[in-house]
Ligand code: MN
């Protein structure tokens with residue numbers, strides 16, 4: 367059971383390809399800090415690679431043939447890319463499924479208030495965060511405000527050097543004796559997470575003059591009024607670009623590696639696929655994984671199944687049975703991150719079944735917690751097929767569990783796809799400081815994920 371360190375396997379040429387790929391990933395990560403931005407980037411990448419909009423193909427009345435490439439941008443928040451294979455789609459797809467939402471802090475629908483000359487937006491955090499990590503750090507505001515007439519203001523404020531940023535304040539240590547006694551979970555209330563957005567009163571205004579000043583600016587800049595927050599989706603994310611980590615620059619510090627570090631190679635493996643594959647290929651980039659995959663853009667929605675039904679109709683002719691066969695005959699890598707073994711917190715891991723940074727892409731046969739509760743446990747037969755595909759392609763890979771048996775656990779979209787009867791296994795990049803504002807991955811593991819995903823598509 368010897369496990370290799372991927373870096374040791376690289377000839378200079380492969381090492382530089384791995385580093386180039388990391389650089390292109392970092393560009394993607396900087397551009398795609400929300401699910402909407404990730405979808406827009408994915409659409410650009412696919413359009414440039416010759417993919418056509420599935421909706422337009424349907425509207426045109428054309429049929430699809432092997433080698434054709436199509437994408438679906440679902441509500442601007444989930445994204446699908448397909449390459450049609452030689453075999454009928456009912457024989458099953460090879461699917462790479464990742465998510466493009468990340469833990470963050472959302473703005474409430476009635477958020478604006480002023481207290482003692484300071485203006486705030488009230489927030490509601492999204493996903494599993496340690497709330498205290500988000501205090502006293504620069505935050506950027508991304509998202510959309512949809513006016514009543516349906517027109518949209520798009521915000522992306524806090525990313526450029528001269529942009530303002532936003533901040534949730536923390537208590538000074540001098541007055542924090544009581545706060546410091548609290549457990550980390552109770553250190554700061556969710557309700558106390560208010561983000562500071564203004565401090566200069568509008569002249570000649572009697573009541574809430576700072577808020578009036580902010581609203582005036584919003585009106586002038588974005589043509590929106592206070593009521594427009596009702597139909598807005600605004601997200602606070604850590605401000606700034608991802609960075610190399612370490613003297614050797616072997617790792618990346620970035621916001622939202624979970625799960626864009628798997629979404630990017632999943633998308634690229636499909637987008638850059640050359641020729642006509644045997645089986646139809648799919649990249650699924652879904653929203654809402656971090657809150658249970660619920661809602662119209664989450665994996666629990668039927669958008670993927672519906673898209674497969676459209677593909678069947680465009681290739682073999684409409685057939686509900688063929689859709690069911692296509693899904694149950696499919697094979698999927700649920701491309702999601704796993705916890706990287708952290709020597710500074712070694713006690714929560716079981717080392718020989720932990721994902722070690724630098725040892726390549728990692729497979730979690732099952733996730734879940736304690737007695738495998740909530741686990742989607744991949745079949746041993748499927749695991750064996752995947753092992754063969756990885757070894758044939760000389761991928762550096764490892765297997766892992768998130769942590770010690772009784773300590774905790776997690777889940778991914780795997781179980782939702784497994785409902786169709788398809789074979790699915792979790793496969794992704796190990797992450798340090800997962801769900802923190804800034805997470806860390808190894809560039810070698812990212813490259814091995816890309817190699818592994820390509821190998822899986824061709825299998
Ligand atoms: Mn994830």
Ligand code: MN
Pocket residue numbers: 624656801
């Ligand atoms: Mn997560």
